[in-house]
Amino acid sequence: MTLINTLFPLGWQHYLLGGLTIGAGVALLYLFNGWVGGMSSVFSSSWSFVSKRAFFQQARFVNTRNWRLVYALGVVLGALVWRFTLAGGEAQHTSVPAWQLLVGGFLVGYGARLGNGCTSGHGICGLGSLQLPSLFAVLTFMATAFMTANLMAWSLA
Template identity: 55%
Template sequence: MTSLAQWFPTGWEPFLLGGIFIGLGVSLLFALTGLIGGISTAYTAVWSLVTRHPFFQHEKFVSTRNWRLMYGLGLILGAVVFTYTLGHGQGFVTKVPLWQLFVGGIIGGFGARMGGGCTSGHGICGVGSGQLPSILAVIIFLSTAIVTAHVVRSLGGF
């Protein structure tokens, strides 16, 4: 039997606290505005400023662009604040080149929009409200991620 320390070497408490804050945040957003707090719509909002392609110009996204951009910015700033306060000032640590992170973000964001949402919208808000399409989407997301990780590992990727 494996110990919790193997899976959570820095402790499980930060993950619980993070989950609680995420749940409170999306619940508050929904309770106050009726809006679902997924991040892929912020991706669409950013692209709607850059391109006039119809895919990125849906009225429901363009008309709510301001709050979506602030939502995405808050996600980034929250990570920065955490990293330099509670994250022991280590900064962002990765062995992945910046260009690969950028390209992966573009591809992943586009795929999330094509799929009608992302793991935060479907996984946190959709599953939390018992929506069958979201439950199915999360099963597909997780299955694909697990298979991809195993394939990459078997090819010596990490």
């Protein structure tokens, strides 16, 4: 078995197609409207509908929440299209307990707020626009992910 088959047992083509599609989507969003499509901003602007906390009521969230909700809907619909076309309608399953998913989600959300953006915002939009802080953020995300994955693999061995 080759290294490519080991790293990508289900093939690599769909990853390339997904990356190109996401890259084209955020590029078009920026080129046609000047909007940056990071998902943590979508989350924060969505909270501006229900939370009166000053952070969520900033003009950058309140003034952009309508298009960001449409953007989020597109992400959800895109996932559904993938599931029912390319994935054959089969749901994805995990053996990770629900409490670990919740803790992980909290840590990711906290990290996104602490890093002033998420992996999609920094990794796709920030690097695409050659922003140096985004490069540092992505390097931090990747180093943390490598260490965490190796720690988990070591602890389960």
